[in-house]
Amino acid sequence: MIKVAKFGGSSLASATQFKKVSNIIFEDDDRRYVVPSAPGKRYDGDTKVTDMLYMCYNVAGKGGDFDLILREIQERYQEIIDGLSLNLSLDQEFSEIHRQIDNHAGIDYAASRGEYLNGILLANYLNYEFVDAAEVIFFREDGSFDDEKTNNNLGKRLNKTKRAVIPGFYGMAPDGSIKTFSRGGSDITGSIVARAVHADLYENWTDVSGFLVTDPHIVENPEVISTITYKELRELSYSGATVLHGDCILPIRREGIPINVRNTNRPDDEGTLIVESTCTKPKYTITGIAGMRGFVSINIEKDMMNTEIGFGRKVLQVFEEYGLSFEHTPSGIDTFSIYVHQKEFEAKEQQVITKLNKLVRPDSIDLESDLALIAVVGRGMRRARGTAGRIFSALAHAHVNVKMIDQGSSELNIIIGVEDKDYEAAIKAIYDIFVTTQA
Amino acid sequence: MIKVAKFGGSSLASATQFKKVSNIIFEDDDRRYVVPSAPGKRYDGDTKVTDMLYMCYNVAGKGGDFDLILREIQERYQEIIDGLSLNLSLDQEFSEIHRQIDNHAGIDYAASRGEYLNGILLANYLNYEFVDAAEVIFFREDGSFDDEKTNNNLGKRLNKTKRAVIPGFYGMAPDGSIKTFSRGGSDITGSIVARAVHADLYENWTDVSGFLVTDPHIVENPEVISTITYKELRELSYSGATVLHGDCILPIRREGIPINVRNTNRPDDEGTLIVESTCTKPKYTITGIAGMRGFVSINIEKDMMNTEIGFGRKVLQVFEEYGLSFEHTPSGIDTFSIYVHQKEFEAKEQQVITKLNKLVRPDSIDLESDLALIAVVGRGMRRARGTAGRIFSALAHAHVNVKMIDQGSSELNIIIGVEDKDYEAAIKAIYDIFVTTQA
Incomplete structure (x- = not known):
């Protein structure tokens, strides 16, 4: 059995969160491929690493000094490294990033570094192989995702390694530059990985225990939906409220791989299982x-x-x-x-x-x-x-x-x-x- | 107050029915203008006079002898005359009809004679003036009803007479020939008369006590709808089931004249009142x-x-x-x-x-x-x-x-x-x- 586990930004925002992730991974031997987002907010009012990277890019674009921001980003990672007592330095990576941004690397390059660095860090911590998404996820010249090329390469590459961390959100354009999916695109990477390795389950770890029956702003503490079909999900997406990136569903839906949306902070909650179809009698008449x-x-x-x-x-x-x-x-x-x-x-x-x-x-x-x-x-x-x-x-x-x-x-x-x-x-x-x- | 009363074929199918009609008319002094259909069925399996007239026309068209059928029709009228002890002979009318059909008068002429004769008979019995529809209802050359010409002429003509019988179903074409509405068109004549005399009410007397809440083939003895708006009626006509000729509604709806569908055989039943709008609280939530x-x-x-x-x-x-x-x-x-x-x-x-x-x-x-x-x-x-x-x-x-x-x-x-x-x-x-x- 193969499970692909994607962790969202808040699941990897701090050393404490990394420890939770590690517990989750090692609790189940099947969780062989892990897709991390960039570190998210640690608390209300905190800034996501990806947003800080966009800031670097913007400041650099105006000829400003982005050193201070980049150093703050490095501090965020260092805090995690220290908290986990890892024997790892990201100095070299940060020099390279500084150099690239100085040399006018694209906005996608800048934005993608949050996942890239988090991938290196998580791979080190879990002792999983690090596979740079730029080597396995491909885009076409027109900017669209190259489904076929990716699927071929990614499958072959991951077949060679039993356990790997593949950073989410980005891949490589034909000219060798970095290209990202739209914001929140790590969900898509997870889905692509799940399909390439013919996973039995795609776990999407977030900070909620799954989809709620209805809007928590209207109903206090609504119940979590335990099982939902893709069709039902689509009909509910009507509301505009989404936990998953919409495009992430298509690749694995075709393969019949279920998605399990789970909560890193409450790993005992079973979360929401999204399936093509199910005989499971729903708990309530309405989903x-x-x-x-x-x-x-x-x-x-x-x-x-x-x-x-x-x-x-x-x-x-x-x-x-x-x-x-x-x-x-x-x-x-x-x-x-x-x-x-x-x-x-x-x-x-x-x-x-x-x-x-x-x-x-x-x-x-x-x-x-x-x-x-x-x-x-x-x-x-x-x-x-x-x-x-x-x-x-x-x-x-x-x-x-x-x-x-x-x-x-x-x-x-x-x-x-x-x-x-x-x-x-x-x-x-x-x-x-x-x-x-x-x- | 002016009421126009239209009586359907079954309401005027026999002397017994004529007596009921006369009782109805004389019970209310306002029933000043009366529109009769041709005699309908007296019992299940009986033939309507109009159908017998169509037969005459068809037989004549094939060069056959329609004497026998025409004589049967005259007998139907004679039976009514005898039953009512009227001092009236229709011999002259029947000779004329015979002559006209012989001379290839149109199908509309033949079909219209049922109402024409019934009008003469009813006028005699009620002692109301007989106004031939051919003198007051007009069609255009293209066969469509001439609304304006009719309304002008009919209004003026009926203003001159306090009480009149105007046969339903037909009128005159520009060439002087007889032209009929579509089958069941006496309802339309009644409506046209009601508008021309600015009636306060158009009574449509039939053999049912109004519109039923639903199909009596499905629900046994459904209740009668006491008041219905034109809009509701239209929404119910959906079922295809209609008591009234559809075209009859438009002329009087514009004038805001209500229609009262009533039962000649149960004159105490209040029937169904069709109105443009009403404050009457409906008896049931649904109509x-x-x-x-x-x-x-x-x-x-x-x-x-x-x-x-x-x-x-x-x-x-x-x-x-x-x-x-x-x-x-x-x-x-x-x-x-x-x-x-x-x-x-x-x-x-x-x-x-x-x-x-x-x-x-x-x-x-x-x-x-x-x-x-x-x-x-x-x-x-x-x-x-x-x-x-x-x-x-x-x-x-x-x-x-x-x-x-x-x-x-x-x-x-x-x-x-x-x-x-x-x-x-x-x-x-x-x-x-x-x-x-x-x-």
Whole structure:
């Protein structure tokens, strides 16, 4: 069995955190490939090493003196080295970094050094081989990730070593320069490594014990989701809240490798397991509740519209022309509504309405703003009769006025439109009926 | 106060029925203008006079002898005349009809004679003036109804007479020939007359005591809807079940004249009042439940579809190209479904799927057939919290699997998709929760 363990910045922010990581690694012999982020914040108000590196780059770009910042970065690493009593000096590495930044190395080079150095440090501490990502992760000339080349090289390289640390976030461009993924890209590196070594599990160690059933700003201490499918995850990502870097899912999803999101600070918590599919009966009927504010609904009324072939297409065409993507299109008998993001819509409002009037000649168009959408997601909903009934009874009980309901073919989710003022009450009510009162 | 009373065919099928009509008319002095249909069926298996007239026309067209049929028609009228002991002979009228059909008068002429003769008879019996519709209802050369000319002439003509009978269904073309509305068009005549005389009420007397809350083939003896708005009526007409001729609503709706659908055989029943809007608190939260079988849902899945501007438009465009009108488009996060009529879709199924694959490159397309749609309609739903909760709890209790939910901006209705096999159980369950258990 092979497990790839990726550790986030806060998991590797200090010597204390490194010790936790080491305990985790050595607790399970299968954790053979480790992907570290750069040291993150040790406390609220602390600065991430990556942000300090960006500062170096910016100061250097303006011809300023970045010595002081770079020395502060080295101190952060030295503090970890001292805390772990490692026999390791990063002097040479820091001279090289100083030289490169002086010589106008790119921003990606600067940014990537946090992971690079942390990788050297972690490999030394764990006594794992250090494999520089620049040797195994490749980008194309256009800047996109070179999937095939990476997979071939990385697989071969890691086959030669039983235990290795591969720093996250970066790789090499065809010209030999360093190139990074987008911010948070260590998740992607972990996923790429997991695929290359045909891992059985990709562990993503963070500072949370997995995905929460809903937004902790709305519900106090919401439960952790124990198992979630990729599909459910995607439906929940609706809310914009993400723990994982979105792009990290695709490579290993194709391989059927599950992801386990775990908490370095609470290693006994089982975290959230993300899988392609599962027979595991979910603990609750619903897996999660996600929501988003800031929608406007454009309600179009026209007598006999459903006999008018092309009506819906024309309506959507107007929105397309103005570059507006829509979220939902609930319809009644003579009504057709379009839910769009209020911010995107506002500037184009009058043009869209004028065009709609011209193109579909509706009886009326009316706008309703300050709406929120809530997605109640769960593979268990298919099995459980009465889910919709429970949701809407709970909302009624909470005095929430339901503006829109949309449940499509997936039966994985029900989308509910409510007024902004009812948004939090609605989420609380749904959480309570499915989780609190079931616990 | 002016009331226009239109009586349907079964209300005027025999002398007994004529007596009921006369009682109704004389019970209320305001019933000043009366619009009769042709005599309908007296019993199951009987033939309507209009159908017999069509037969005359068809037989004559083939050079056959229609004497016998025409004589049978005259007997039907004579039976009424005798039953009412009227001092009236229709011999002259029947000679004229015979002569006209012999001379190849049009099909509309033949069909219209049922109302014409019934009008003469009813006017005689009530001692109301007979106003031939050919003198006051006008059509244009293209066959369409001439709204303006009719309204001017009809208003002036009826102003001259306090009480009149105007036969339904027909009028005059510019060339002086007789032209009819579509079948069931006496409802339209009644509506036109009501508008022309600025009636306070248009009574539509039939053989049912108004609109039923739901289909009596599914629910035994469903309650009658006491007051319904035009909008609700339109949303219920979804089911295809109609008591009123659809076109009859528009002329008087504009004038704000309410329609009262009543039962000639049960004149004490208050029937259903159709109004533009009303403050009347509805007796039940829901006004009616309509449904329709025979839908198929085309479920399209594609990762990140909602960020792809134009996705929905392209999907609808494919359906438009194949001349398919859609009923609903419920959507999830990565799913978009289209509900269409199965019968229309089947022949074009493979072409549509091929085109969809080509145009929107979905991850998957999956079809689900034998679906039914149910519309739960009611202006009371806006006010009543928890309607959706009650509906879906009731459906869960009845073991109905809810495939789709769509509630748009109107808040006048909730559309529910169920499997065909659950269709009747679903309607019963909704009826029971809102009507039976509330009564």
